[in-house]
Amino acid sequence: MSRSRRAVQWLQPGLVVKRWMLTSGLGLLLALLGAAILADLKPIYWSLESLNWLLSNMTRVLPRGVTGPLVLLGGAALVVWGQSRSFGSIQQALAPEKDTLLVEALLAQRRLNRGPNVVAIGGGTGLATLLSGLKRYSSNITAIVTVADDGGSSGVLRREFGVQPPGDIRNCLAALAREEPLLTRLFQYRFKSGSGLEGHSFGNLFLTALTAITGSLESAITASSRVLAVQGQVVPATNADVRLWAELENGDRIEGESCIGRAASPIVRLGCTPERPPALPRALEAIANAELIVLGPGSLYTSLLPNLLVPELVQAISRSKAPRLYICNLMTQPGETDNLDVEGHVRAIEAQLASLGVTRRLFTAVLAQEPIRDRALVDHYRARGAEPVQCDVRSLRAKGYEVMVTGLQGARPTGTLRHDPRSLALAVMRFYRRHKGGRPVLEPV
Known part of the structure; x- marks a missing residue:
């Protein structure tokens, strides 16, 4: 030029x-x-x-x-x-x-600053995927992240240092980072050897050390956000030391997020200890100011529903006038959502809310994947016990849900069945446009 x-x-x-x-x-x-x-x-x-x-x-x-x-x-x-x-x-x-x-950077930042206030709720890689796509449309993003993880590097740090699990928070910070890619790669780097270090990611250790220095995970996240130039904010769902438990259809009760993901029988009810953990003020403020609230994608019982065990979050979502969208997974998860279609996922969310005394639907719109055409890849997943999550659009609409079905995997063929950040964010922004008086979809940056 x-x-x-x-x-x-x-x-x-x-x-x-x-x-x-x-x-x-x-x-x-x-x-x-x-x-x-x-x-x-x-x-x-x-x-x-x-x-x-x-x-x-x-x-x-x-x-x-x-x-x-x-x-x-x-x-x-x-x-x-x-x-x-x-x-x-x-x-x-x-x-x-x-x-x-x-x-060009100033023009791009101006467009991002004019983007909608989006609250994304969840955890795991699904939430990070959504955030990496949404940050091309807005800088006013708040990620509310579950802190119930007790496996892997996060579980070890949680047991040995008494900190809240940093893994899902680390993924979200990296997804929203604007800093040099090398710094983000460093944050996500996982040690492959070394006594005591193997399996840990640098970002988990960094957040754990910052938590010890600053006195709270929330302060550690704020400091990390400055280092990574995070676009938006990442907020834990609660500052309580939450432990999940689940009651199964066969009458058993299992404890711990890592065990719930491998349940031997369908999950009937999910709970946590302590009961009714408090929400952080920043999360409640973000929901109150939200123009769009999104739940998912992510593991139903270990990434999404744990956030709905925080009563103050549920009450804040219920009071919000913003459009609310649930994003369903592409595939079922063996031991967690076997044989569940989109309607089954929605029923599980409603049952969880009913156990808290909430009768009003929080998420009345659903975003799901259209039928997957790559049969070889589907067969590969079936061999591992996973099935495509089917969506009966007519049944859901008859029950009063707004249903959007589109290609969320992306146009480029890949070796995995996962949400594509750009396709997913575009579908979410189209939903937002529909509920905001037909405004044109914001151009991605």
């Missing part, structure tokens, strides 16, 4: 540049006027006489109709060239190694 075109970009609406350029010009004129007054006005007379002489001689050589436009264009060119070089120097000082031009 030429320097002149870059300079013109600075004149686009919303950058709050033109007004300050005009303010600077006015300030320069006032400074010159003050200097002239201080010098007994003589410089003004000299300047006017010199300007009158110059204009008289110029119009003798060239007609006024030619001289005026030439001088005007010359002055404008000098202004544009000077401003372009000035902003180029600013770009070189602030981000010498980045390819994105400063004006």
